Amino acid sequence: MQDWLDEIHWNADGLVPAIAQDYKTGRILMMAWMNRESLALTARENRAIYWSRSRGKLWRKGEESGHVQKVHELRLDCDADVIVLQVEQLGGIACHTGRESCFYRVFEDGAWKVVDPILKDPDAIYHAGHRHE
Amino acid sequence: MQDWLDEIHWNADGLVPAIAQDYKTGRILMMAWMNRESLALTARENRAIYWSRSRGKLWRKGEESGHVQKVHELRLDCDADVIVLQVEQLGGIACHTGRESCFYRVFEDGAWKVVDPILKDPDAIYHAGHRHE
Numbered sequence: 001m002q003d004w005l006d007e008i009h010w011n012a013d014g015l016v017p018a019i020a021q022d023y024k025t026g027r028i029l030m031m032a033w034m035n036r037e038s039l040a041l042t043a044r045e046n047r048a049i050y051w052s053r054s055r056g057k058l059w060r061k062g063e064e065s066g067h068v069q070k071v072h073e074l075r076l077d078c079d080a081d082v083i084v085l086q087v088e089q090l091g092g093i094a095c096h097t098g099r100e101s102c103f104y105r106v107f108e109d110g111a112w113k114v115v116d117p118i119l120k121d122p123d124a125i126y127h128a129g130h131r132h133e
Numbered sequence: 134m135q136d137w138l139d140e141i142h143w144n145a146d147g148l149v150p151a152i153a154q155d156y157k158t159g160r161i162l163m164m165a166w167m168n169r170e171s172l173a174l175t176a177r178e179n180r181a182i183y184w185s186r187s188r189g190k191l192w193r194k195g196e197e198s199g200h201v202q203k204v205h206e207l208r209l210d211c212d213a214d215v216i217v218l219q220v221e222q223l224g225g226i227a228c229h230t231g232r233e234s235c236f237y238r239v240f241e242d243g244a245w246k247v248v249d250p251i252l253k254d255p256d257a258i259y260h261a262g263h264r265h266e
Contacts, residue, residue, distance in 0.1 A: 004244050017150055019161060026159025028152060031215045043240060074240035078228050082164045095199045095211050103217045107207035108177060111137050 005036055005129075009081040013053075016081050020048060020094065023072040025088035030093035030102040046071045048085055065125045067091040072103060085090070098122045138169055142214040146186075149214050153181060153227065156205040156219035162227035163235040165192070167216060179204045181218055198258045200224040224253075231255045 008016055015033045020096035020128045022029055032050040034042065038058055048069035052059035062068030065115035076083060095102040097118060141149055148166045155162055165183040167175065171191055174182045181202035185192035195201030208218035220253040230251060237249035 004240065007245060012211070017164060019152055019164065023163060026154075028154060028161070028217050029151060031152065031210065075236040076238045076240070076245050077164065077235040078232075078237070079231050079235070082235075084161050097211050099211075102212070103208040103209040105209045107137065107209070112209050118176075124136060132145075 003042060007080055008039070009079060010036065011081070011123065015051060015053070016083055017120070018042075018048070018050060018085060019087075020069055020085045020087050023088055027101055028103055029069075029087070029089055029100070032061075042085070043074060044072060047088060049082070057128060062090060063091070065091070065096075067093050067125075069094070093119055093125070096122060096126070114127040138173060139220055141169070141172070141209070141215055142212060143169065144214070145180055148184060148186070149216055151181070151183060151216040151218060153202055153218045153222075154218050156221055161236055162202075162220070162222055162233070165194075172216065175204060176207060177219070181220060195223060198224070198226070198229075200226050200258075202227070226258070229255060231258060231260070 010016060014035050017031055018034045019031045020029045022069065023133040025029035033053055038049045038051045048061045048071060050061060071085050071087055074083060092100055094100060096105045098120045099116050099118055101116065104114055105112040106115045125132040143149060147168050150164055151164045151167045152164045168184040171182045171184045175216065181194045181204060183194060193202055201223045202220035204218050204220055208217040225233055227233060231253045232249050232251055234249065237247055237257040238245040239248045
């Protein structure tokens with residue numbers, strides 16, 4: 001009864017990229033990875049739950065920061081190997097740098113230029129030693 | 134003088150995910166992959182040039198279909214391992230199925246449901262034997 005999960009073409013590590021987009025503004029907030037369990041939990045709980053490759057465990061987005069992503073819609077692409085999540089970003093901050101979006105650098109004149117402000121000091125968001133939530 | 138390319142954290146295969154978003158509507162059209170050469174060419178030519186993993190060669194999006202993506206902006210994320218492209222999608226069709234976006238399936242009632250129309254028959258877009266451009 002979980003055919004929808006079987007339709008996904010997981011990569012060699014059992015993961016797919018998951019793109020989180022603000023459901024109101026359309027801004028792309030971040031891209032992370034999901035495994036079968038995290039996608040199943042995301043659909044069940046209607047909040048974004050990723051797989052942290054660096055920590056090798058489930059990452060309940062916002063578990064420490066409070067910056068939970070409430071899921072409004074899940075989409076799958078033609079090759080069944082990429083997910084798009086329409087989310088409501090609680091706190092208005094998706095990035096661990098304290099910015100709205102992780103995509104805060106624009107290519108200009110041959111360089112990546114930071115164009116978005118830090119909305120909240122990461123030290124005020126996270127406890128010591130847990131910068132990536 | 135290509136420091137901006139050295140800042141990218143390429144994966145073990147020398148690739149990064151590249152997300153194409155409609156620069157006017159914000160709709161996410163597709164996600165593909167880029168290597169160093171394809172990203173350099175994308176920036177130089179202001180059109181999306183991906184790396185086709187299945188064919189193992191550069192993929193000048195629209196080379197056969199005419200559905201070129203003109204690049205308006207390139208962004209890089211905090212971890213320097215994902216690119217977002219703001220594009221103008223010529224022909225209004227990004228997907229090889231003939232749809233506007235590759236993300237045409239929505240999760241509903243435990244299943245992936247096709248919700249977007251085919252705008253043009255793929256047979257009319259591609260020549261025989263070249264379905265993925």
